[in-house]
Amino acid sequence: MIKVASIVGARPQFIKAGPVSRALRSQNMHEVLIHTGQHYDQGLSGAFFEELGIPSPEHNLGVGSGDHAAQTGAMLSALGPVLLTENPDVVLVYGDTNTTLAGALAASKLGFPLAHVESGLRSFERSMPEEVNRVVTDHLSSFLFCPSETAVTNLEDEGISAGVFLVGDVMKDVFLERLKLAKQSTHLLDEYGVGGGDYVVTTIHRAANTDDPARLQGVIGGLREVTAHDVPVIFPVHPRTRKAILRDGIHTGEVMVIEPLPYLSLLTLQSFARCVVTDSGGVQKEAYWAGVPCVTVRDSTEWTETLAMGWNRLVGAEARSIAEAVLECIAPSDRPELYGDGQAAPEIARLLRDNLTSE
Numbered sequence: 605m606i607k608v609a610s611i612v613g614a615r616p617q618f619i620k621a622g623p624v625s626r627a628l629r630s631q632n633m634h635e636v637l638i639h640t641g642q643h644y645d646q647g648l649s650g651a652f653f654e655e656l657g658i659p660s661p662e663h664n665l666g667v668g669s670g671d672h673a674a675q676t677g678a679m680l681s682a683l684g685p686v687l688l689t690e691n692p693d694v695v696l697v698y699g700d701t702n703t704t705l706a707g708a709l710a711a712s713k714l715g716f717p718l719a720h721v722e723s724g725l726r727s728f729e730r731s732m733p734e735e736v737n738r739v740v741t742d743h744l745s746s747f748l749f750c751p752s753e754t755a756v757t758n759l760e761d762e763g764i765s766a767g768v769f770l771v772g773d774v775m776k777d778v779f780l781e782r783l784k785l786a787k788q789s790t791h792l793l794d795e796y797g798v799g800g801g802d803y804v805v806t807t808i809h810r811a812a813n814t815d816d817p818a819r820l821q822g823v824i825g826g827l828r829e830v831t832a833h834d835v836p837v838i839f840p841v842h843p844r845t846r847k848a849i850l851r852d853g854i855h856t857g858e859v860m861v862i863e864p865l866p867y868l869s870l871l872t873l874q875s876f877a878r879c880v881v882t883d884s885g886g887v888q889k890e891a892y893w894a895g896v897p898c899v900t901v902r903d904s905t906e907w908t909e910t911l912a913m914g915w916n917r918l919v920g921a922e923a924r925s926i927a928e929a930v931l932e933c934i935a936p937s938d939r940p941e942l943y944g945d946g947q948a949a950p951e952i953a954r955l956l957r958d959n960l961t962s963e
């Protein structure tokens with residue numbers, strides 16, 4: 605039986621791992637799940653395992669927070685002995701976090717083949733930690749599972765063509781599975797006192813926004829300006845953003861600052877929103893699939909197709925630009941399928957099964 609060691613650690617990876625874990629197991633592969641412990645709060649970690657039906661990890665390395673080098677280094681040294689003991693046929697990593705990079709380095713130093721889910725994405729901004737994580741991981745991978753044609757082209761431009769598979773986005777698998785249920789959970793709107801189509805939901809957590817007081821001030825200022833036009837703003841806040849808001853003494857005014865939400869609840873709020881404001885990659889795509897316009901408070905995005913289709917706008921972190929974009933946002937009439945058909949996970953499992961032989 606083929607043995608796959610899947611390495612996860614941060615919130616978006618738990619979401620992505622759910623459908624892949626199920627597909628691996630249903631296609632008769634033996635999966636060992638390794639949690640680095642990068643995210644450890646119940647609201648960022650435990651809740652997602654329970655909600656998305658992800659099996660409990662066989663190993664939890666409990667690495668926790670730290671500066672990038674210390675965090676990545678601690679994961680790397682903790683992963684080595686676990687991988688040697690498990691001796692998998694392939695190591696599977698997801699996305700672009702420090703967990704992804706540590707998993708990729710650990711696998712390649714020990715000579716295990718590496719598979720990367722969400723391969724080929726580029727923002728072309730090397731100052732983003734995620735960009736460095738993606739580039740290094742792709743260059744070490746034997747299996748590169750891409751969500752879009754653009755991702756395949758990005759890899760080609762870097763001289764990578766072997767082992768590249770266009771499979772679509774595993775986040776779409778989860779999204780399509782859960783959308784109906786999310787749309788039934790309208791009681792959440794009552795809970796926050798909002799009506800369908802009349803509010804904004806926002807998520808902000810990128811280092812570029814939280815570690816720069818001027819940018820964070822601009823983003824929150826933009827959200828406050830939106831509330832001043834009688835448009836409610838719901839803001840489930842990542843712990844790092846909450847700490848930064850306190851550190852910089854930023855006033856959030858009428859913005860509804862709430863705890864991080866489970867996957868399904870955020871999906872409900874996204875799918876009934878008038879507009880989504882975010883610096884997350886996953887949320888930009890979910891907004892598109894839900895047919896809700898998105899305003900992205902970054903200077904670049906890896907999900908360029910959503911811009912090209914007119915559903916997403918890049919506005920940076922200046923208060924006035926954010927407020928204007930939100931108040932003006934309208935849904936374009938056309939919304940072609942993007943990032944696959946929701947069957948990426950079974951395709952990834954099939955490709956691994958067909959291309960690997962167990963020891």
Ligand code: UD1
Nearest residue numbers: 614615616642643644645648669670701702733734843844
């Ligand atoms: C990480 C990823 C980012 C991803 C995000 C999803 C990297 C470089 N970044 O960012 O790409 O979009 O996860 O959420 O890997 N903290 C807690 N509790 C936790 C985890 C973190 O309070 O359970 C706080 C700590 O103050 C910590 C800070 O958040 O120092 C940052 O956490 P970290 O894991 O380094 O990065 P994220 O911002 O979560």
